[in-house]
Amino acid sequence: MKARVPADDSPLGTFEEQVMLAVLRKGNEAYATSVRRELEKVTARSIAIGSVYVTLDRLEAKGLIASTREQRDDSISRRLFVVTAEGARSLAATRAMRDRLWEGVELRRLLKNA
Amino acid sequence: MTGMPSFAAWCLRRLLPYAERDEVIADLDAEYRARRRTRGWLSAAAWLGYQVAGSLPSLVTRTAWRGWTGFEPEANRWQPGGPMFETWLMDLRYSARRLTRRRTYALMAILTLALGAGGTAAIYSIVRAVLLEPLPIRDEAAVGVFWSPFDWTEEEFLFLRPQLTGFETVAAYRPQDVTLETPGEPLRLIRGIASSAELFDALGTTPLFGRGFQPGDDVVGGERAAILSYGLWQDLGSDRGIVGRQLALGGTPHTVVGVMPRGFWFPTPETRVWVTTPLSFERRSGQYALVGRTSGPAADQMDAQMRGIGQTLGGRFQYPPQWDKTRSPALTGVREYLLGDLRPGLLAVLVAMGVILAIACVNVAALMLGQLGGRSTELALRTALGAARQRLVQQLVSESLLIGAAAGLVGAAIAAGGFTMLLRLLPLGALGERATLDWSLFWAAMAFALAAAMMIAVVPSMAMWRTNLQGTLATTRTGGVGARGGRLEGALVAGQIALAVLLVAGAGLLIRSVANLRAIDAGVDPRGVVVADMTLPTHLSNDQRRAAIAAAIPVLEQLPGVRAVGATIKLPLRGSGQNWGIRIPGRPEVSSTTTAFRTVTHEYLDALRIPVRRGRGFVASDHENSERVVVINEALAAKYFPDEDPIGRRIDTGFDGGERIIGVVGNAAEAQLTDGAVPARYMLYEHVPPVWHEVTFVVAAERAEDLPRLLDLTRTVLQQNTRNLALQRMMTLDSVFDLAVGAPQRVATLLSVLAGLALVLGAVGVYGVISHFVSRRTRDYGICMALGLAPRRVVSEVVARGLVLGVIGSALGLIAVVFGANRFSTLLHEVQPADTQALLGAVLILLTIAVTASFIPAWRASRTDPSTVLRQQ
Numbered sequence: 001m002k003a004r005v006p007a008d009d010s011p012l013g014t015f016e017e018q019v020m021l022a023v024l025r026k027g028n029e030a031y032a033t034s035v036r037r038e039l040e041k042v043t044a045r046s047i048a049i050g051s052v053y054v055t056l057d058r059l060e061a062k063g064l065i066a067s068t069r070e071q072r073d074d075s076i077s078r079r080l081f082v083v084t085a086e087g088a089r090s091l092a093a094t095r096a097m098r099d100r101l102w103e104g105v106e107l108r109r110l111l112k113n114a
Numbered sequence: 115m116t117g118m119p120s121f122a123a124w125c126l127r128r129l130l131p132y133a134e135r136d137e138v139i140a141d142l143d144a145e146y147r148a149r150r151r152t153r154g155w156l157s158a159a160a161w162l163g164y165q166v167a168g169s170l171p172s173l174v175t176r177t178a179w180r181g182w183t184g185f186e187p188e189a190n191r192w193q194p195g196g197p198m199f200e201t202w203l204m205d206l207r208y209s210a211r212r213l214t215r216r217r218t219y220a221l222m223a224i225l226t227l228a229l230g231a232g233g234t235a236a237i238y239s240i241v242r243a244v245l246l247e248p249l250p251i252r253d254e255a256a257v258g259v260f261w262s263p264f265d266w267t268e269e270e271f272l273f274l275r276p277q278l279t280g281f282e283t284v285a286a287y288r289p290q291d292v293t294l295e296t297p298g299e300p301l302r303l304i305r306g307i308a309s310s311a312e313l314f315d316a317l318g319t320t321p322l323f324g325r326g327f328q329p330g331d332d333v334v335g336g337e338r339a340a341i342l343s344y345g346l347w348q349d350l351g352s353d354r355g356i357v358g359r360q361l362a363l364g365g366t367p368h369t370v371v372g373v374m375p376r377g378f379w380f381p382t383p384e385t386r387v388w389v390t391t392p393l394s395f396e397r398r399s400g401q402y403a404l405v406g407r408t409s410g411p412a413a414d415q416m417d418a419q420m421r422g423i424g425q426t427l428g429g430r431f432q433y434p435p436q437w438d439k440t441r442s443p444a445l446t447g448v449r450e451y452l453l454g455d456l457r458p459g460l461l462a463v464l465v466a467m468g469v470i471l472a473i474a475c476v477n478v479a480a481l482m483l484g485q486l487g488g489r490s491t492e493l494a495l496r497t498a499l500g501a502a503r504q505r506l507v508q509q510l511v512s513e514s515l516l517i518g519a520a521a522g523l524v525g526a527a528i529a530a531g532g533f534t535m536l537l538r539l540l541p542l543g544a545l546g547e548r549a550t551l552d553w554s555l556f557w558a559a560m561a562f563a564l565a566a567a568m569m570i571a572v573v574p575s576m577a578m579w580r581t582n583l584q585g586t587l588a589t590t591r592t593g594g595v596g597a598r599g600g601r602l603e604g605a606l607v608a609g610q611i612a613l614a615v616l617l618v619a620g621a622g623l624l625i626r627s628v629a630n631l632r633a634i635d636a637g638v639d640p641r642g643v644v645v646a647d648m649t650l651p652t653h654l655s656n657d658q659r660r661a662a663i664a665a666a667i668p669v670l671e672q673l674p675g676v677r678a679v680g681a682t683i684k685l686p687l688r689g690s691g692q693n694w695g696i697r698i699p700g701r702p703e704v705s706s707t708t709t710a711f712r713t714v715t716h717e718y719l720d721a722l723r724i725p726v727r728r729g730r731g732f733v734a735s736d737h738e739n740s741e742r743v744v745v746i747n748e749a750l751a752a753k754y755f756p757d758e759d760p761i762g763r764r765i766d767t768g769f770d771g772g773e774r775i776i777g778v779v780g781n782a783a784e785a786q787l788t789d790g791a792v793p794a795r796y797m798l799y800e801h802v803p804p805v806w807h808e809v810t811f812v813v814a815a816e817r818a819e820d821l822p823r824l825l826d827l828t829r830t831v832l833q834q835n836t837r838n839l840a841l842q843r844m845m846t847l848d849s850v851f852d853l854a855v856g857a858p859q860r861v862a863t864l865l866s867v868l869a870g871l872a873l874v875l876g877a878v879g880v881y882g883v884i885s886h887f888v889s890r891r892t893r894d895y896g897i898c899m900a901l902g903l904a905p906r907r908v909v910s911e912v913v914a915r916g917l918v919l920g921v922i923g924s925a926l927g928l929i930a931v932v933f934g935a936n937r938f939s940t941l942l943h944e945v946q947p948a949d950t951q952a953l954l955g956a957v958l959i960l961l962t963i964a965v966t967a968s969f970i971p972a973w974r975a976s977r978t979d980p981s982t983v984l985r986q987q
Binding site: 031032033037046047048049050051053054057077078079 | 138141145164168173176
């Protein structure tokens with residue numbers, strides 16, 4: 001399953017972005033269940049394994065992450081994920097786009113009233 | 115500590131990709147255990163439930179589009195070019211090749227299914243429109259028709275009208291066919307009803323637009339109102355502005371007040387106009403029927419009220435004992451009254467269609483079974499090579515689907531064509547406006563027949579070759595039939611013969627019944643007589659009408675090849691009607707009774723060859739100014755002059771002074787054919803003051819071969835030479851006969867078509883099964899003959915088997931006929947349900963088919979050279 005370069009620099013979806021960030025945070029311990037746990041811990045909401053799994057799959061198909069199979073001592077074979085350079089570029093672009101959007105946005109007054 | 119519930123594990127296992135499912139499930143399981151330990155069972159279960167349920171949508175979507183392995187998308191199986199599609203395509207192609215090679219089998223199966231389903235759908239659609247649709251009458255259970263229909267006078271109705279207890283409203287009506295004159299178009303005769311003002315209140319129907327009749331429409335001197343049927347309104351141009359306009363009906367201007375909705379009919383579907391008629395106490399004649407809407411109870415629960423009405427009548431009118439109207443008062447439900455006589459005939463046709471469908475099922479099953487038997491080697495071999503059962507079934511299903519699709523196309527054409535044909539052939543009138551072809555029934559019948567055939571044929575054979583693969587392959591190698599005795603095939607043949615016997619014998623009974631009807635002596639010679647129905651304009655006086663009739667006679671007599679020309683107000687076999695009161699001087703007991711009364715011209719009796727038994731017929735010296743004379747028939751003589759010579763006695767019809775009887779003639783069927791001889795009397799137009807506005811001319815040809823030419827000549831002459839006579843229709847006396855025998859004959863025609871169909875289908879099935887049975891044993895016979903068995907023995911063995919099956923089937927069919935025929939005995943005229951001729955005929959025909967179907971393949975088998983057969987393997 002060779003990485004497919006996305007035709008455009010379309011920004012990542014929110015959940016895709018979250019999953020990629022969780023993969024980065026887990027370092028070389030990033031597999032489906034640990035990514036789900038990390039997301040649950042940080043976002044403080046329940047996340048179904050299926051949606052994580054499908055998102056990881058899709059990101060890999062887009063070439064934004066890559067996976068390797070690793071045989072551990074405890075005999076459970078795991079599929080470990082790492083973010084590719086392409087993925088890093090995409091994350092950075094998404095963040096830059098968001099930052100541009102945030103420029104000049106003033107929320108403090110609205111939050112005070114809330 | 116237990117792991118996660120097995121259902122959750124099963125769900126995840128089904129949906130997660132093969133490569134990772136163990137890993138993910140193990141992780142989830144570990145977390146489930148941990149949660150259960152720390153937070154309790156309920157919380158862990160809720161978490162797991164969320165994990166599974168929340169994962170389903172995304173995992174299902176992913177599985178569908180990418181597959182378990184990522185290489186084999188599940189969705190592709192259903193996409194064009196996908197594996198599933200590919201196997202179906204492959205099987206369909208294979209089936210198509212097989213079917214084109216076995217053309218007879220394919221054609222038989224397709225035609226059988228198409229005829230069965232298409233025919234059933236067409237007939238059922240007609241039957242539904244006629245029998246099953248609600249009558250166009252509101253709350254029909256409360257509507258009923260009084261006893262002695264068409265025997266009520268205006269005086270009786272007007273007397274009863276204000277004192278009918280238990281009824282909301284009661285209307286009087288009688289058939290009145292009227293002429294319709296529209297500018298620029300020829301005069302035409304339309305079926306109509308003359309009624310009192312209450313008719314549409316009693317029926318509870320309102321017009322599509324305009325109004326119904328109102329009180330006051332039926333008083334003497336009031337304006338005449340007319341309501342048109344939807345069909346007539348369309349014929350007149352579908353103009354809503356017609357309401358309020360005047361229409362010349364029967365020469366009298368009527369105001370159109372309304373138009374009935376599409377599909378409305380009463381009392382017959384052919385009725386096209388309803389008019390009010392002025393009612394008068396003075397009028398003791400007028401043959402009305404009374405239809406009433408009860409004030410609540412169903413029409414068949416009105417016995418007490420009807421008895422009361424009978425007593426009221428008896429208190430006012432004196433009835434002679436033989437015509438006592440107060441004796442059996444009753445109210446007949448309107449549905450039973452209007453449709454009663456149609457029901458058994460149509461039910462018989464419906465049953466016949468069911469039988470046809472059953473034959474079709476059995477037939478296709480037998481054909482499929484034969485095919486499967488021949489393919490057991492192939493199927494067993496494919497199983498042995500690893501074909502899954504699913505794939506084998508798919509192959510058989512695809513073949514049935516191909517047959518079904520082709521039969522669907524052919525059957526749809528048969529259904530549509532048959533339906534249109536039946537609509538045209540049957541006199542449905544307004545009923546036809548509502549009839550639509552029932553496609554859902556067609557597809558249901560098609561699917562049912564196909565599914566039933568597959569159930570019968572495929573299931574047992576599947577069981578056979580799957581349980582005994584080795585045996586199947588072994589017997590195949592030796593080419594023998596093995597242990598299977600063909601019991602199923604035998605049962606199918608017997609069942610098929612039973613169904614065919616049922617249908618053919620039923621049709622036979624009906625055909626015999628119609629033949630009996632025809633055999634009744636009508637008293638007239640119908641051969642070579644032209645019948646021309648004419649109308650006289652209603653504005654002419656009686657004398658002008660009489661002159662118009664008299665003027666037409668010599669013109670017709672001039673035509674070449676004419677034997678005799680006559681005219682009458684009503685022909686025999688056209689039902690009762692024109693019954694006029696009779697009084698015999700010195701015989702007060704026959705004061706208020708009627709007999710059939712026919713005004714005729716001099717040569718009328720001669721033209722119809724009604725024989726003079728005593729005295730004389732009319733002669734030229736009986737003219738306008740001579741003594742008024744009458745000719746009576748034998749039935750009248752026997753009824754009123756039982757022990758004396760009627761010649762010279764007098765009868766009084768009410769024309770001053772009465773008339774003298776000059777002759778007695780043979781009985782002609784002056785009512786329905788089945789009514790037998792009714793008393794009737796004949797008088798000359800010259801001696802009867804009132805002249806009816808309808809007249810029927812009869813032109814008898816010298817030779818029957820001249821009839822078509824004479825028909826054309828008569829038409830030309832009548833259209834050219836007569837100004838005061840409008841030609842309505844022309845026919846031959848033979849077709850008047852046909853009309854009189856009509857209803858049972860139509861049913862018999864339909865049934866004989868169906869019986870013919872059943873015969874063909876049955877023969878095909880029987881032939882197919884028996885010949886297949888024999889051809890599979892050809893090798894056995896070859897061996898037997900090689901060992902010295904006489905070819906004759908082979909033939910006799912096979913034929914005996916066919917005969918045994920035929921006898922069993924016929925016995926079953928005969929039992930069914932005898933039970934079923936009692937149900938339809940009203941259709942049978944002087945034929946017993948167990949009529950030996952019809953039943954024996956059916957059995958003989960089918961036994962002959964069974965024997966022939968056995969003989970031909972057996973004879974072929976006996977002629978085969980044993981060495982050829984043995985070499986074939």
